[in-house]
Amino acid sequence: MRDRSFAPSRMLIYLVVSLVAAAYLVPLVVVVLNSLRSNVEIAQTSMIGWPREWAFGNYLTAWSDFCVAQTCAGIRPYMLNSALVTIPATIFSTLLGAVAGYAVSLWRFPGDRWIYGVVTLGIFLPQQMRLLPWTIVLRDIGLINTLAGLVLIHTIQGLSFTTLFCRNYYVAVPQELIRAARIDGAGFYRIFWRIILPLSPPILIVTVIWQFTHIWNEFLYGVTFTNGQQQPVTAALIALSAAVADIPQHGVQSAAVMIAALPTLLVYLLGGRYFVRGLTAGAVK
Amino acid sequence: MSALILRDVHKRFGATEVLKGISLEMGSGEFTVLVGPSGCGKSTLLNIVAGLDQPSAGTIEIGGRVVNDVAPKDRDIAMVFQSYALYPSMTVRQNITFGMECRHVPKKEQEAALANVARLLQIEPLLGRKPAQLSGGQRQRVAMGRALVRDPLLFLFDEPLSNLDAKLRVEMRMEIKRLHQRIGASIVYVTHDQIEAMTMATRIAVMHQGEVQQFADPDTVYRAPANLFVARFMGSPPMNTLPARLEAGDGAPVAVIGAGRDDAVRLRLQGYDAAASFVGREVVLGIRPECIAEGGRVFSGAPVVVNAPVEMVEPTGAETIVLLRLGGESALARISPDMRPRPGESASFALDTRRICLFDPQTERLIA
Numbered sequence: 001m002r003d004r005s006f007a008p009s010r011m012l013i014y015l016v017v018s019l020v021a022a023a024y025l026v027p028l029v030v031v032v033l034n035s036l037r038s039n040v041e042i043a044q045t046s047m048i049g050w051p052r053e054w055a056f057g058n059y060l061t062a063w064s065d066f067c068v069a070q071t072c073a074g075i076r077p078y079m080l081n082s083a084l085v086t087i088p089a090t091i092f093s094t095l096l097g098a099v100a101g102y103a104v105s106l107w108r109f110p111g112d113r114w115i116y117g118v119v120t121l122g123i124f125l126p127q128q129m130r131l132l133p134w135t136i137v138l139r140d141i142g143l144i145n146t147l148a149g150l151v152l153i154h155t156i157q158g159l160s161f162t163t164l165f166c167r168n169y170y171v172a173v174p175q176e177l178i179r180a181a182r183i184d185g186a187g188f189y190r191i192f193w194r195i196i197l198p199l200s201p202p203i204l205i206v207t208v209i210w211q212f213t214h215i216w217n218e219f220l221y222g223v224t225f226t227n228g229q230q231q232p233v234t235a236a237l238i239a240l241s242a243a244v245a246d247i248p249q250h251g252v253q254s255a256a257v258m259i260a261a262l263p264t265l266l267v268y269l270l271g272g273r274y275f276v277r278g279l280t281a282g283a284v285k
Numbered sequence: 286m287s288a289l290i291l292r293d294v295h296k297r298f299g300a301t302e303v304l305k306g307i308s309l310e311m312g313s314g315e316f317t318v319l320v321g322p323s324g325c326g327k328s329t330l331l332n333i334v335a336g337l338d339q340p341s342a343g344t345i346e347i348g349g350r351v352v353n354d355v356a357p358k359d360r361d362i363a364m365v366f367q368s369y370a371l372y373p374s375m376t377v378r379q380n381i382t383f384g385m386e387c388r389h390v391p392k393k394e395q396e397a398a399l400a401n402v403a404r405l406l407q408i409e410p411l412l413g414r415k416p417a418q419l420s421g422g423q424r425q426r427v428a429m430g431r432a433l434v435r436d437p438l439l440f441l442f443d444e445p446l447s448n449l450d451a452k453l454r455v456e457m458r459m460e461i462k463r464l465h466q467r468i469g470a471s472i473v474y475v476t477h478d479q480i481e482a483m484t485m486a487t488r489i490a491v492m493h494q495g496e497v498q499q500f501a502d503p504d505t506v507y508r509a510p511a512n513l514f515v516a517r518f519m520g521s522p523p524m525n526t527l528p529a530r531l532e533a534g535d536g537a538p539v540a541v542i543g544a545g546r547d548d549a550v551r552l553r554l555q556g557y558d559a560a561a562s563f564v565g566r567e568v569v570l571g572i573r574p575e576c577i578a579e580g581g582r583v584f585s586g587a588p589v590v591v592n593a594p595v596e597m598v599e600p601t602g603a604e605t606i607v608l609l610r611l612g613g614e615s616a617l618a619r620i621s622p623d624m625r626p627r628p629g630e631s632a633s634f635a636l637d638t639r640r641i642c643l644f645d646p647q648t649e650r651l652i653a
Binding site: 174176177179180181182183184185186190194195198199 | 332335336337356357358362363364366367368370372373374375383384387388431
């Protein structure tokens with residue numbers, strides 16, 4: 001039997017796919033390699049090269065010693081900031097989105113479609129457009145330069161997506177379930193808690209991954225509304241590369257980038273399966 | 286005491302009027318079936334009784350109490366849905382006790398009620414299962430268990446058998462009827478299946494275009510349909526409705542099918558004095574297929590025997606359905622299963638004239 005995998009057309013496909021993958025992966029490879037080279041080595045040779053000596057110390061320096069904006073505690077405090085923003089904002093926006101999606105998909109009330117339309121309209125508004133309104137809001141409620149302010153922003157901005165996701169999942173839930181539960185004497189929240197939420201893990205996993213990655217990687221709000229010790233890690237990374245004193249610290253910076261990217265990578269590796277499955281699922285029966 | 290009284294219930298969705306003034310009174314312990322084609326408003330009416338939908342006008346009284354402004358859970362009703370609506374993530378046990386849990390019934394009473402219902406419906410071995418692990422018939426039983434455990438004033442059934450296959454449907458039909466006889470509950474049952482209506486109901490409300498066409502016991506609905514819609518909707522195959530002319534006869538009016546034709550059929554209608562005012566006018570003559578049999582069949586009265594051309598023959602096993610021509614009009618007959626008249630030839634048929642219905646062709650109402 002002829003092995004089809006060596007046919008010329010196949011080879012061409014593999015070649016193209018490999019080239020695309022390489023183009024995509026080269027920056028990552030450069031960062032990974034540089035994170036393992038000493039600053040001196042990079043300065044003496046070039047940005048691209050195989051490590052002569054493995055400099056694992058870069059990671060330790062980046063984590064806890066490196067100086068950002070006159071403080072020398074590495075990116076550890078900023079990682080903590082990011083976690084303190086991302087985790088609560090992910091939880092709040094997912095739960096609120098689930099309740100909102102449940103309300104607009106399974107209950108009829110005056111203006112329900114209108115409310116859903118307005119909430120999901122948020123998806124299409126560019127981030128820059130929302131900067132000024134948020135500045136005014138945060139100033140008026142005294143949350144400028146606080147992590148709580150960022151939690152508030154990401155919770156509310158996230159609602160557009162989480163509501164959309166959950167609503168599209170819940171429309172597949174038969175209306176009769178709600179009717180049966182109402183006759184049984186359950187109210188809005190009891191039905192949500194006892195009947196709808198137990199059906200929701202697939203969509204909640206999708207929503208959590210989506211929210212976590214977006215909030216963790218978000219940069220604009222972080223850099224606009226916080227400074228100094230309050231910055232999330234994405235904003236701090238910029239401060240880190242700007243804080244170059246005498247010689248460029250590419251090795252440590254690369255290590256810092258790797259550390260900052262780790263949480264979202266882990267979330268994707270752990271939940272990626274569910275992500276793909278959840279986006280295509282919908283049927284509850 | 287009446288279990289349910291509806292007074293002039295209207296429902297409008299925008300400009301369309303779905304219910305046009307429904308008034309019904311249903312006694313305690315009655316099994317009332319709302320039957321009609323899809324879109325006739327029967328499910329809307331049931332939802333209004335349940336409180337899941339609000340009427341545009343009219344009052345609903347359950348057990349002597351006006352419940353228009355009472356929430357579904359406080360109406361003392363239980364409902365069984367077409368899709369069963371079992372809570373997917375709960376076990377059978379939790380499905381059945383969920384309502385009691387919502388009403389804060391003490392655990393001990395819950396257990397006792399559950400045990401009772403499980404025994405009645407023979408679902409004890411299923412209590413630990415999830416709905417996805419049950420067959421259609423088992424889900425149906427659990428859905429009924431969820432309703433029964435409440436011991437309500439009124440049970441509402443919304444097409445509960447239409448998701449089952451034909452064989453199971455017949456079994457569950459008998460089971461529901463037996464259950465009604467055992468516990469004597471008041472039931473409102475919605476279906477589009479006239480066989481279900483005939484077999485289970487103590488009274489049938491036939492609905493069409495948002496109105497009750499007739500509200501009577503199954504025999505009356507079958508024998509004396511109030512109008513042509515009911516006549517054609519109830520019964521399978523449906524009643525034959527043929528244009529005819531009523532003529533004066535010797536002591537009784539005579540209905541002529543195909544007047545003026547050579548093969549006109551003349552039927553003397555003994556005891557149809559109520560139709561006297563229609564003598565000399567056109568009427569619609571209704572005759573059930575089982576009242577047309579093979580010639581030679583002896584009904585308890587003297588049948589009229591006619592020769593008629595056969596167009597088509599459908600043997601069903603239990604009987605043979607024949608499409609024939611009576612005075613030029615198509616009609617269906619039910620004859621003995623072993624009889625096979627040949628299409629295209631004439632055969633002799635016996636007509637039972639005692640149960641013929643006459644309708645006014647203008648108003649479509651029953652004359653006699």
